[in-house]
Amino acid sequence: MTRELSRYIHTDSLTELPNRRCFDENLDKDWLKSAEVGKAMAIIMLDLDNFRSYNAMFGYQGADNCLRWVAESLSAVGNMRNAVVSRYGGASFVxxxxxxxxxxxxxxxxxxxxxxxxxxxSLQIPHPQPGIGEYLTASVGVAVEADVREGTPSDLVARAEKALAIAKAEGKNRVSVL
Incomplete structure (x- = not known):
């Protein structure tokens, strides 16, 4: 029962990815592990561009299906690098x-x-709203802390969020690195 409850608490029910709670709980552990092994720590934040209008055009069911497809594809890429993709909230992943x-x-x-x-x-999810583009795209913010002894996990998350905001402000469908 405890294992089932833990899975329920830590998994996003829509995408089956770890949820924001799980991400937050593991962030400090990941930070300490990076410090122990002398590695840098990076956070990559991805947000689907113009997703509100996609949701308005295709409804909740269409938007939910889209989020599932994206989550599955991002998770496959993350698994190749032994990294865990989590749903951060809404149409955002980390x-x-x-x-x-x-x-x-x-x-x-x-x-x-x-x-x-x-x-x-590459998923080629149609986004037929005029002026948006043919397919759904994503903006990405990246933050790297080379020496985890100099910062905090929350500082790194804030920098990744800022980098994501810059990618959005600079026209979307791009990567911004801080």
Whole structure:
């Protein structure tokens, strides 16, 4: 019973991904683990562009199906990198990972962020609202803390959110890195 209750509490019922509560609870653990092994920690935040209008056009059932497709695809990409994708809320997803404190490690994080963005496009989910584009797209914000002894997990999340806001403000369907 305890295992079932834990799954219920920590899983987003729509997407079957870990939910925001699970992300928040694991963030400190991931931070400490990164410090122990001497790795950088990165947060990649992804938000579906113009999702409110998509929801208005296709209704809740259509929007729910869309979120399931996106969640499944993002999770597959995350699993290839041993990273967990969580539903952050609404049409937002978050991925936390540790990476080497090298330029190559940083490049891998940036490439993964763009791969996640491209994954959404590759689903070719129609978004027929005029002026938006043919398919659903996503904006991505990335924040990396090379030395986790110098910051806090909440600071890293705030930077990822800010990077995501910059990607949205600069025209959407892009990656912004802070």
């Amino acid at each position: 991925l936390t990972l540790s990476e080497d404190r090298t330029p190559e490690g940083r490049a891998r994080v940036d490439m993964l962020a763009d791969q996640l963005r491209q994954t959404v496009i």
